[in-house]
Amino acid sequence: MRTIISIIKKEFTQVFRNKTMLPIIFVIPLVQLLVLVYAASLDMKSINLLVVDKDLTPLSKELESKFTASPFFIVGNSISVSEAEKEILNNNADVIIVIPQGFEKNITNENSSELQFLFNAINGTKASIANGYSQRIVYDFNQNIILNSGNLFPETAEFQKINIENSFWYNPRLDYKIYMSSGILVILVTIISLILSGMNLVREKESGTIEQINVTPIKKYQFIIGKLIPFLIIALFELAFGLTIAKILFKLPFEGSLLLLFGSAIIYLITMLSIGLLMSVFSETQQQLMFIAYFFVMVFILMSGIFTPAETMPQWAQKLNYINPISYFMKIVRMILLKGSGLKDIINELLALVIYGSLTLTFAVVKYRKRA
Amino acid sequence: MSNSIEISSLTKVYDNTKALNDINLHIKKNELFGLIGPDGAGKTTLIRIIATLLLPDSGTITVENLDVVKDYKSLRKIYGYMPGRFSLYQDLTVIENLNFFATVFGTTVDENYDLIKDIYSQIEPFKNRRAGQLSGGMKQKLALSCALIHKPKVLLLDEPTTGVDAVSRKEFWEMLKNLQKNDITIFVSTPYMDEASLCDRIALIQKGKILSVETPENITKQFGKQLLQINSDNKYKVLKDLRNYEFTNSVNSFGQFLHYTDKRSVPEVQSIKNYLNEKGNSNINIKEIMPNIEDCFMDLMIEDKN
Structure with missing residues (x-):
């Protein structure tokens, strides 16, 4: 016990004596939360829309004004489809609406008409969001026509009574910042725990201090516990620090129990620290470790569902996520914070992490050798 | 039995090169034994095998009647080891390093202060300085202090004087001579031939083979x-x-x-x-x-x- 405490004490002394460490611990979470949350927002406020109005009737003007009234679109006019397409090519327009000639006439006479939407899908996400917004506006517009013509066609007037009211659970104002900041918090503790613990062990190899440590009666488990606990504490502190920032800046809700959150975080962090340890067993230099860590962290983060929900991924990718510890913890954090889930609701994810953690830890301890 | 370290038919092979070829050495208790040879002769390999950091390919070593392969755990308690490269924590201070190594060996600095007093007193004025900022000679004194803090029975020193100035080298050997009084077997390797005459006995090693084992006087007599x-x-x-x-x-x-x-x-x-x-x-x-x-x-x- 004395040995473990003495190793932990030594680690903390070294960490806080390292001039780059304190900025890493305090500045990185702030910058990541501030920059990434604002930058990665999917709320779109300035979709450039070009209207090609070949009908030029009150009805077509009314449709156009619906778009102008929407906060999402910046509406412009274009005389022809080819002109408008040029604008898309020059990246000046995101969406074109083509209102065909006879739009109003067809609606009044034949009860139906067509509209053409053209989307610039270089950025697929932006295109599909623009599509969603446009559909919504056209749908509302359509409802109004039915409403106005209700007297003429009583049978269709029945439909107007079905009024769709959306209610977004767990994030009622569809605030993207809440979704993002909870995800960024996960990334934050992941990187701190994985890279710092891995780097620290490899540094002992690089500087040769491991040679001296190895010829001491320090037992393997003492050394590993002594190495992992400081970074577990630092990562938990980071989580608390990040949560505070997110609470203040983005009003991140704490629906569930923070105790449960931190409990799950400990299980998750032990997993990540073991992966860090395992990587350090296979690396001789900090450079090698950085490349291995970069590879895994990059894949794990992008697959974890931070930007896009993991459920919309293809089947194979979802299966791959079974071995992605970040995706479990991402889910747990969002469920506890946004949804207020209890232990019962996250037990599956938690169990997966427990299994994952014990496997990696065992493997890392077995692989870690005090001699060649 | 009066031998502290018994090495018999020890061989270590790296790829196809025999780093150590059929080494037989018997080092007496309380002896200051020098392993002399040029760079690449196999000195570090031999010391690291004795220090339980490397496994031999064949042959056996027993130290204080303990086998280096089987009883490595017990051996690590009685060893003081100073690797060729400075291996203490450069970002910890002198006293922090000393305290750390005392604790991991389950002792305290005060308990064995007598043993390191002569050496440590020379660097004590700098005890709050970080180890990385010490001069070469002081680093080596600190490393020796840390290796001795648990009163080891066997001291293994791998090229302790490499990269150290002539005065510090001389001082260092005087320290080793003094340490012998405390019932410590000292096994030291060096590429400097002039240091050989300060040992009780020396082994000359070249290309993984021991050329001769004798007292320094006898070796010159054999010429x-x-x-x-x-x-x-x-x-x-x-x-x-x-x-x-x-x-x-x-x-x-x-x-x-x-x-x-x-x-x-x-x-x-x-x-x-x-x-x-x-x-x-x-x-x-x-x-x-x-x-x-x-x-x-x-x-x-x-x-x-x-």
């Missing part, structure tokens, strides 16, 4: 030939000419002098002088000298080659 020291105005030319001389057994450069042995049982100084004069050398001085360890080492190397 079977008369050794001549030659100097002149142009050392390089003399060296070249002697290499072409029919009676030359060996000729090596030592500082400003050449050390020469002859194939004849008694070298004829006058005929060598005449030969060199004929070749156009001037100011030739030849005198007989006592061989030193380095001469013996060179001689043994040549013998080993033949």
Whole structure:
């Protein structure tokens, strides 16, 4: 016990004596939360829309004004489809609406008409969001026509009574910042725990201090516990620090129990620290470790569902996520914070992490050798 | 049993090179034993195997009746080890390093302060300085203090004086001599031949093979030939000419002098002088000298080659 405490004490002394460490611990979470949350927002406020109005009737003007009234679109006019397409090519327009000639006439006479939407899908996400917004506006517009013509066609007037009211659970104002900041918090503790613990062990190899440590009666488990606990504490502190920032800046809700959150975080962090340890067993230099860590962290983060929900991924990718510890913890954090889930609701994810953690830890301890 | 370290038929192979080839050594308790050899001879490999950091391919080593492979856990408690490269925490201070190593060995600095007092007192004024900012000589004193803090039975030192100035080297060897009084077996490796004479016994090692194990006096006594020291105005030319001389057994450069042995049982100084004069050398001085360890080492190397 004395040995473990003495190793932990030594680690903390070294960490806080390292001039780059304190900025890493305090500045990185702030910058990541501030920059990434604002930058990665999917709320779109300035979709450039070009209207090609070949009908030029009150009805077509009314449709156009619906778009102008929407906060999402910046509406412009274009005389022809080819002109408008040029604008898309020059990246000046995101969406074109083509209102065909006879739009109003067809609606009044034949009860139906067509509209053409053209989307610039270089950025697929932006295109599909623009599509969603446009559909919504056209749908509302359509409802109004039915409403106005209700007297003429009583049978269709029945439909107007079905009024769709959306209610977004767990994030009622569809605030993207809440979704993002909870995800960024996960990334934050992941990187701190994985890279710092891995780097620290490899540094002992690089500087040769491991040679001296190895010829001491320090037992393997003492050394590993002594190495992992400081970074577990630092990562938990980071989580608390990040949560505070997110609470203040983005009003991140704490629906569930923070105790449960931190409990799950400990299980998750032990997993990540073991992966860090395992990587350090296979690396001789900090450079090698950085490349291995970069590879895994990059894949794990992008697959974890931070930007896009993991459920919309293809089947194979979802299966791959079974071995992605970040995706479990991402889910747990969002469920506890946004949804207020209890232990019962996250037990599956938690169990997966427990299994994952014990496997990696065992493997890392077995692989870690005090001699060649 | 009076032997502290028993090494028998030890072999270690790296790829296809025999880093250690059938090493047999018996080091007595309380002995200051020197392992002397050039870089790449296998000194570090041997020390690391004794230190339980490397596994031998064949052969056995027992230290204080404990096997280095089976009983490595118990051995690590009685070892003081100083690797060739400074291996303490550079970002911890002198006293923090010392306290850390005392704790991991389950002791305290106060408990064994007597043992390290002479050495540590020299660096104590700097005890709050980070180890990385110490000079080479002070680093080495700190490393020795840390290796001794748990009162080890066996001290393994891998090239402790490499990269240290002449004064600190001399001081260091005096410290080792003093330590012997505390019942510690000291196994030290060095590439410096001049340090060999300070050991109780030495082993000369070359290309993974032990050439000779003897006291320093006996090793020089074993040198079977008369050794001549030659100097002149142009050392390089003399060296070249002697290499072409029919009676030359060996000729090596030592500082400003050449050390020469002859194939004849008694070298004829006058005929060598005449030969060199004929070749156009001037100011030739030849005198007989006592061989030193380095001469013996060179001689043994040549013998080993033949």
